[in-house]
Amino acid sequence: NENGGKLGKLEALEYWNLTYTPPLAGSDSLYKVSFEWDEELGIPGAIILRNNHAAEFFLKTITLEDVPGEGRIHFVCNSWVYPDKQYKQPRIFFANKTYLPHEMPAALRIYREEELKALRGEGTGELKTGDRVYDYALYNDLGDPDNGADLARPVLGGSAQYPYPRRGRTSRPPSKTDPNTESRVFLPEVLNIYVPRDEQFGHLKLSDFIAFNLKGLVNQIIPLLEAYVNLTPNEFDSFKDVDNLYFNGIPLPTDLVNQIASNIPLEMMQEFFRSDGQQLLKYPVPQVIQADRSNPIAWRTDEEFGREMIAGLNPLLVQLL
Numbered sequence: 651n652e653n654g655g656k657l658g659k660l661e662a663l664e665y666w667n668l669t670y671t672p673p674l675a676g677s678d679s680l681y682k683v684s685f686e687w688d689e690e691l692g693i694p695g696a697i698i699l700r701n702n703h704a705a706e707f708f709l710k711t712i713t714l715e716d717v718p719g720e721g722r723i724h725f726v727c728n729s730w731v732y733p734d735k736q737y738k739q740p741r742i743f744f745a746n747k748t749y750l751p752h753e754m755p756a757a758l759r760i761y762r763e764e765e766l767k768a769l770r771g772e773g774t775g776e777l778k779t780g781d782r783v784y785d786y787a788l789y790n791d792l793g794d795p796d797n798g799a800d801l802a803r804p805v806l807g808g809s810a811q812y813p814y815p816r817r818g819r820t821s822r823p824p825s826k827t828d829p830n831t832e833s834r835v836f837l838p839e840v841l842n843i844y845v846p847r848d849e850q851f852g853h854l855k856l857s858d859f860i861a862f863n864l865k866g867l868v869n870q871i872i873p874l875l876e877a878y879v880n881l882t883p884n885e886f887d888s889f890k891d892v893d894n895l896y897f898n899g900i901p902l903p904t905d906l907v908n909q910i911a912s913n914i915p916l917e918m919m920q921e922f923f924r925s926d927g928q929q930l931l932k933y934p935v936p937q938v939i940q941a942d943r944s945n946p947i948a949w950r951t952d953e954e955f956g957r958e959m960i961a962g963l964n965p966l967l968v969q970l971l
Contacts, residue, residue, distance in 0.1 A: 655757030656691045657698070678710070689718045695758045697725055699741045700734040706780070706847075707731055712743060730847045732780035739768060777821040777844040784846055787819040787832075794834050795827040805830060820844045893939075 661683050697712055712725040724746045731741050742761055749755070754762065771783030793803030807815050820843050825831045835843060841860070851859055938949050948954060958965045 655695065655755075655761070658688070658691055658694070659686050661685050662702075685714075687718065692757075693717065693720050694723055694745065695747075695755060696742055696744045696761055699731065699743065701731045701741070702734055704733060706733065709743075728848070730780075732847070736778075736780040739764060773819075775821065777819065779844075780847060781844070782846055782848070783819075785819040786816040789815060789817055790830060791817075791820075791822070791832040791834060793828075793831055794825075795831055796825045796833070802828065802831070818845065 709727040709731050714723040725743045726746045727743045771785045788808040789806035795802040822832050825833045955965050
């Protein structure tokens with residue numbers, strides 16, 4: 651190839667049904683593809699891959715078996731591969747072998763440079779879900795000037811004295827009031843803020859993220875909750891109130907749940923409420939309470955204080971409860 655190493659013959663995965671199914675973990679799948687290989691091409695150092703299917707898939711590894719003169723060559727990919735039409739260049743994965751820059755084979759150098767260019771991006775334009783760009787921007791989204799001058803905030807970073815910190819570029823449009831401030835988004839749109847696909851939360855972690863953020867924001871969700879709180883809202887009257895957050899939650903009448911549900915997307919509701927009884931604000935039980943449920947003040951024991959001190963905490967510095 652005039653731009654780099656020699657290319658072998660293109661082969662296709664003709665059918666999306668499994669061709670070989672040894673025991674695999676979870677929902678993993680394994681496919682086989684046969685290549686015609688000419689020894690004159692040398693030892694494979696990279697694989698060019700195009701996804702002609704309509705859906706993206708997560709590619710864990712590729713293993714070449716019986717490579718002449720080498721045996722087995724392993725490619726660690728761990729990347730989402732989107733339909734080929736979403737990429738300017740096809741995806742390329744390199745063999746699991748590292749090189750210092752001056753030791754990299756010349757045949758691979760052009761492909762490494764193209765991959766680095768794709769990851770860096772061009773610094774402009776809207777970034778979309780399938781993009782792989784790792785670009786940076788200043789912290790110019792700390793304020794919300796469109797909702798009031800008192801909510802405006804200066805840009806953090808970018809000056810000669812303070813060039814950092816920087817954040818991942820999301821390419822959101824500027825606010826209407828201040829072109830130097832990036833517009834803000836709120837639930838549920840906040841889940842669509844651009845993050846390189848390989849860095850996004852998995853399904854389970856995303857569900858936890860949504861659930862715990864909503865629980866933390868529960869007092870701002872809807873005023874209907876006010877009719878069901880006690881006479882001292884936002885306060886704990888006893889340690890029993892604290893225990894209820896972990897063991898009982900706060901039961902809500904069905905009509906109230908239905909009214910809240912109409913204001914929150916369904917997928918969030920599934921994480922927000924327990925499926926076995928409409929419990930609100932039921933948090934994971936701390937380990938210190940799990941270990942000794944019979945002792946409601948286990949956190950006050952000398953053993954627990956000693957454990958926290960060794961862990962780097964100061965259990966005496968309680969500022970507010």
